[in-house]
Amino acid sequence: MEERMIKAGITCGDTNGIGCEVILKTFADAHITELCTPVIYGSTKAFAHYRKLLELPPVNMSTISRAEDAGGNRVNVINCTDEDLPIAPAKSTPQAGLAAFKALEEAVKDLKEGRIDVLLTAPINKHNIQSENFRFPGHTEYLEEQFGDSRHKALMILMNERIRVALVTGHIPLSQVASSLTTENITAKLVIFNQSLKKDFRIIRPRIAVLALNPHAGEDGLLGTEEQEIIAPAIAEAEKQGVMSFGPYSADGFFGSHTFDKFDGILAMYHDQGLIPFKTLAMEDGVNYTAGLPIVRTSPAHGTAYDIAGQNKASEDSFRQALYTAIDIFRNRASYKEATAHPLRKQYVNKGNDNVKLDLTKDEGSNA
Numbered sequence: 001m002e003e004r005m006i007k008a009g010i011t012c013g014d015t016n017g018i019g020c021e022v023i024l025k026t027f028a029d030a031h032i033t034e035l036c037t038p039v040i041y042g043s044t045k046a047f048a049h050y051r052k053l054l055e056l057p058p059v060n061m062s063t064i065s066r067a068e069d070a071g072g073n074r075v076n077v078i079n080c081t082d083e084d085l086p087i088a089p090a091k092s093t094p095q096a097g098l099a100a101f102k103a104l105e106e107a108v109k110d111l112k113e114g115r116i117d118v119l120l121t122a123p124i125n126k127h128n129i130q131s132e133n134f135r136f137p138g139h140t141e142y143l144e145e146q147f148g149d150s151r152h153k154a155l156m157i158l159m160n161e162r163i164r165v166a167l168v169t170g171h172i173p174l175s176q177v178a179s180s181l182t183t184e185n186i187t188a189k190l191v192i193f194n195q196s197l198k199k200d201f202r203i204i205r206p207r208i209a210v211l212a213l214n215p216h217a218g219e220d221g222l223l224g225t226e227e228q229e230i231i232a233p234a235i236a237e238a239e240k241q242g243v244m245s246f247g248p249y250s251a252d253g254f255f256g257s258h259t260f261d262k263f264d265g266i267l268a269m270y271h272d273q274g275l276i277p278f279k280t281l282a283m284e285d286g287v288n289y290t291a292g293l294p295i296v297r298t299s300p301a302h303g304t305a306y307d308i309a310g311q312n313k314a315s316e317d318s319f320r321q322a323l324y325t326a327i328d329i330f331r332n333r334a335s336y337k338e339a340t341a342h343p344l345r346k347q348y349v350n351k352g353n354d355n356v357k358l359d360l361t362k363d364e365g366s367n368a
Contacts, residue, residue, distance in 0.1 A: 005037050006117045006327050007070060009110060011103040012042025013122030014129075015081075016088050016096040017304025018314035020050045023122060025316035026323065027075045028057045036327055039070045039116055041103040043081040053089075054312040067115035080106050089310025097128030105133070108146050111295055118296040118326040119143075122319070123304045126171075137171035139299065140290050147293045155192045155292040157265075158275060158301055160282040160321065164201075164265045165274040166193045166291070177270040178213065181226060186210075186234035187241070189267060194243040196291035197264055199336045200329045209254065209263040210235055210247030211273060217250045231269075251277070284315060287322045289329070296330050298322040 013019030023040065024047060026032060044063055050056070061075045070076040080102040086095055104124070110116045121139050136142040144154035157166045168189050169180050190208060197206035210231060214224030221228055231248045238245050249259065251268070255277040260266055268274025279286060279301065286301030300318035308314055 005072060006035075006330055007067070007115070008036040008038050008118050008120055008323060008326060009067070009107045009116035010038055010040045010120045010323075011100070011107050011122055012040060012046065013100050013103075014092075014096045014125045014304045015043055015046040015085065015099045016091050016093060016309060017123055017125065017306060018302075018309050019122030019304070020046050021054060021056075021309070021312070021314045022300065022316040022319040023047075024051055024054075024056050024059055025314070026320050027059045030060070030073075032320075032323070033060075033073050033075065036323070037070050037072055038075050039064075039067050039110075040075060040077045041080050041107040042077065043085055043087075043099055043103075044077055044079045045081070045083060045085055046087055046099075047077065049087045050089075050310070053310060056312075067110045078106065090306045092125050092128045092306070094128055097125060098131070100124045100129050101131065101134050104139075104142070108143070112146070118298070118330050120319075120322055120326050121297065121299040123300065123302065125304050139297070140170060143290055143293060143295070143297055147295050152294055153188065153192060153292050154290050155189055155196065157193070157196065157289045157291050158278045158282075159287050159289055159325070160285050163260055163278060163281060164197070165278045166265060166267050167269075167271060167274050168267060169270045171271065174270065174272070178226060181213065181230050181269060183230050183234045183237065186231060186267070187237045190234065190238040190243045190245050191241055192292040193265055193267060194238075194245075200289075200291060200332055201264075202332050202336070203264050205244060206264040207262070208243065208245040208265045208267055209249055209260065210245050210267045211251045211254060211269055212248035213269045215250065215252075217248050284317050285321045286318055287325045289325060296326050296333070298326040298329075 059075055061077050064070060064076050064078055081099045085099055107119055111119050126138055140154050140156050148154060155166050156170050157164055168186055169177050193208055194206055197203045213226045216223060218224040218227040227248045235245050235247060251273050288299045288301050290297040300322050302318055305314060
């Protein structure tokens with residue numbers, strides 16, 4: 001299969017966080033534009049401000065009005081904000097939230113129209129971005145609203161080369177986690193995870209570990225019954241649907257004994273259960289990937305990092321890995337689609353006499 005240059009849509013995120021800084025540092029390496037054609041949605045003013053403030057090396061940026069005009073071997077920028085946008089590093093402002101939303105909205109529109117191939121989002125502030133047009137706890141839920149349907153539900157996966165952690169529940173209060181867990185929901189997440197590992201990561205027979213909710217996996221009901229009544233039945237039901245999953249495992253022992261190294265994916269019951277160990281292991285090069293949707297979206301595994309914004313302290317490693325991951329997944333999906341487009345027909349063998357005959361004329365639904 002011939003590989004073409006992938007057009008990567010990139011949103012700048014909160015203009016007062018570290019988004020612009022990590023984007024500039026990533027594309028200071030001119031070789032990056034040999035891997036993809038970047039189209040950045042954001043503020044040309046913000047990029048100019050941070051390049052000067054942080055004394056960063058120049059980046060070959062060209063302002064364009066449409067994604068269709070994006071040229072190769074350069075960084076293409078679509079300005080989505082007003083020229084009077086105030087830039088205030090390390091401060092949460094309504095203007096920065098609006099700028100983040102405008103960039104995201106424009107990129108999503110182009111992604112729907114096929115003008116870009118993948119989406120890479122820099123961090124937003126989940127509070128200041130809230131408006132009449134954005135009432136979601138994060139990117140994942142917003143993108144599910146834009147691209148999901150009854151067959152496509154979003155699954156948050158945090159990953160690097162060593163570990164992949166998916167979540168049953170995402171951005172909800174801890175007090176709501178237990179009541180949000182159902183056998184049907186966990187089963188659905190396992191099926192999505194399994195399919196993503198096959199299609200997006202080219203793992204033929206994925207092995208998925210499922211974490212328990214309660215300490216010590218409930219101790220046979222002494223510390224909680226969710227493992228017996230909800231999680232174990234979900235594992236059994238997923239097995240009927242072709243998913244090879246194991247557990248439920250007590251999270252502390254699972255990570256403490258490095259059992260995670262034996263699995264292709266880990267399904268955690270809630271946000272911090274999966275993300276605390278993940279970020280301890282993979283903060284520098286971790287990637288947030290939204291699986292389950294018909295589009296490819298990644299982001300760095302960190303937030304706006306106001307505490308270091310505007311100080312030239314931000315590392316671009318996670319952002320760069322998010323870009324590499326988006327490109328790899330886009331190509332993996334294309335390869336998977338091509339490989340499974342025309343499966344071999346089922347073969348029927350007539351063993352009624354000594355001369356065994358192979359009959360390829362029967363349809364799969366007919367009686368052999």
